[in-house]
Amino acid sequence: MPGDGKVTVIGGGVAGLVSAVACAEAGVRVDLYEAHGSLGGRGRATPAPYVAHEGPHVFYSDLPHWKWLTGRGLTGPxxxxxxxxxxxxxxxxxxxxxxxxxxxxxxxxxxxxxxxxxxxxxxxxxxxxxxxxxxxxxxxxxxxxxxxxxxxxxxxxxxxxxxxxxxxxxxxxxxxxAGGWQGVVDRMEARARDLGVRIRTGARLTGLPGGGPVIVATELSSARRLLGDESLRWESGxxxxxxxxxxxxxxxxxxxxxxxxxxxxxxxxxxxxxxxxxxxxxxxxxxxxxxxxxxxxxxxxxxxxxxxxxxxxxxxxxxxxxxxxxGRTGALDLPGATWRDRPAIDRGDGVFLAGDMVAAPGMRGEIAILSGIRAAEGAVRAVRTARAARSGAA
Incomplete structure (x- = not known):
């Protein structure tokens, strides 16, 4: 996929926000599209006075996702x-x-x-x-x-x-x-905007945009339809x-x-x-x-x-x-499979997956965060490779 120095992120849940922040921190321009009117995906909560989430509020601190979040002050107190x-x-x-x-x-x-x-x-x-x-x-x-x-x-x-x-x-x-996942989502959104990420909510894409690497950070069923790839399936609860x-x-x-x-x-x-x-x-x-x-x-x-x-x-x-x-509660591995057998993050031709049912370790939101980081690394490499190729051709 040709690149103009920009990464497009499709999906503004936890995985999409992590991807956008990681790409922007590497100096890459980012456009993020979210179909809903607000960001957060399954990390989104109901408004006060009852702040309820679709999943648990807790985090575990024994995998690298926690260090990535705390190193940026995204967890809060x-x-x-x-x-x-x-x-x-x-x-x-x-x-x-x-x-x-x-x-x-x-x-x-x-x-x-x-x-x-x-x-x-x-x-x-x-x-x-x-x-x-x-x-x-x-x-x-x-x-x-x-x-x-x-x-x-x-x-x-x-x-x-x-x-x-x-x-x-x-x-x-x-x-x-404090504030559960919604507080983390709010801080990630603020971080992304501070880094210059252009965020468009209420914007549902039905195809892949051209002009640079794309990170598809949606539910696996949505990614399957968007990419026309029936292999994008995995066990869930x-x-x-x-x-x-x-x-x-x-x-x-x-x-x-x-x-x-x-x-x-x-x-x-x-x-x-x-x-x-x-x-x-x-x-x-x-x-x-x-x-x-x-x-x-x-x-x-x-x-x-x-x-x-x-x-x-x-x-x-x-x-x-x-x-x-x-089918949207995170990846579950059947006998004979590990997280490495889940749908690969790098889909080739400048397309990357991120979410809680792809090839990254952990459980639920941990998978989303770690896959978002890896997808961003791949997208940034693709941008820099395209830049180097253009520079060499010039």
């Missing part, structure tokens, strides 16, 4: 829940318990393997090592990061890495930032979600994990009071949809999970919304 309010729960056999099963606890003890096989399901591998019941429980404990009711069917290597990151008994790497604000109660807890079905509950207002009105608690609850299950049936299970984790929520509710996410 990190917040923590008061120790007196740090209460967890585990749903097992339909009851809310205070401690996890002994089998699950043994999986995080020292001496556990660092890796697991790529070409075997997590259920089969973990069943041999820890027993079938514990393997099933561990898979359900990861519903919070896979949004999938069949986590045990995924690659053992993929699931085990997630399990070790989320539940390892080390210094916690989870980070809550399917879940129903509820954002729920209630009048605060001393029984409210920070987190609860559904070890029966993969559901997850977390309060976001306990550590960040700015995202809900005073005297109220804001939660997000997720429930993976089972194979061949209707979303209505999944919502009934979500209601039952909410009954356990937010006692009396129906009488206390001040605001709520529900949603369904299918």
């Amino acid at each position: 990190v917040v923590l829940p008061p120790l007196r309010r740090v209460k967890a729960g585990f749903v097992r056999d339909g009851r809310l318990r205070l401690v996890p099963p002994a089998g699950l606890a043994r999986m995080v003890l020292p001496g556990r393997p660092r890796t697991a096989p790529v070409d075997e399901t997590f259920h089969d591998w973990a069943s041999r090592r820890y027993g079938e019941s514990t393997a099933r429980t561990a898979a359900n404990a990861l519903g919070v990061v896979t949004y999938d009711a069949g986590t045990g069917r995924l690659s053992a290597a993929f699931v085990w890495e997630l399990f070790r990151r989320v539940y390892a008994p080390t210094v916690p790497t989870v980070r809550w930032v 399917h879940c129903v979600m509820r954002d729920l604000a209630v009048r605060s109660d001393r029984r409210d807890r920070l987190v609860a994990v559904d070890l029966d079905a993969g559901g997850f509950h977390e309060s976001y207002s306990m550590q960040d009071a700015s995202i809900a009105p005073r005297g109220e608690s804001l939660f997000q609850l997720d429930m993976p949809v089972r194979a061949d299950e209707s979303t209505g049936a999944a919502r009934e299970r979500l209601d039952a999970f909410t009954d356990l984790t937010v006692p009396g929520w129906r009488e206390r509710t001040t605001w709520q919304r529900t949603a369904t996410a299918k």
Whole structure:
């Protein structure tokens, strides 16, 4: 693709904003097009007073994406829940318990393997090592990061890495930032504009523009249509979600994990009071949809999970919304595949992909950030190569 020293970014979500900032920092002109009226993609939140996201608010700090964000001041202040309010729960056999099963606890003890096989399901591998019941429980404990009711069917290597990151008994790497992902999105937008990125919202492109490298930072389904490439497919989750604000109660807890079905509950207002009105608690609850299950049936299970984790929520509710996410909850690797087998970032001819289902490590937004950085590196190289070629020809 011929270049005139400009990069076009299609998509203004987290991956697109990261790509635009990284390119502009390298001295390249950037045009960013976003089909919606505002930026952020799945990092976008509802307006105050209830600041609710489509996915979790948290970050993990053990991969390079965190250093990239903090090095630019994009995370803003990190917040923590008061120790007196740090209460967890585990749903097992339909009851809310205070401690996890002994089998699950043994999986995080020292001496556990660092890796697991790529070409075997997590259920089969973990069943041999820890027993079938514990393997099933561990898979359900990861519903919070896979949004999938069949986590045990995924690659053992993929699931085990997630399990070790989320539940390892080390210094916690989870980070809550004030304002959640929306605050990060706002700071990235400001950074991009300060660097001279030209941002056009409400601008849906139906084809690739000419004149320079293009970074397609959209959902994989949209990239597939835009590029006319049916190979752009990958496994993802399917879940129903509820954002729920209630009048605060001393029984409210920070987190609860559904070890029966993969559901997850977390309060976001306990550590960040700015995202809900005073005297109220804001939660997000997720429930993976089972194979061949209707979303209505999944919502009934979500209601039952909410009954356990937010006692009396129906009488206390001040605001709520529900949603369904299918095929847009981040990449999941089946047995025999790793993140390197996902759709490649460099598509050739000056076209690059970025997003949460392409060939970069991590989970969800981490994949989006790291792929955005790599896509920008490729696009900048393409611009500089074109410049060098023109200079040589002159």
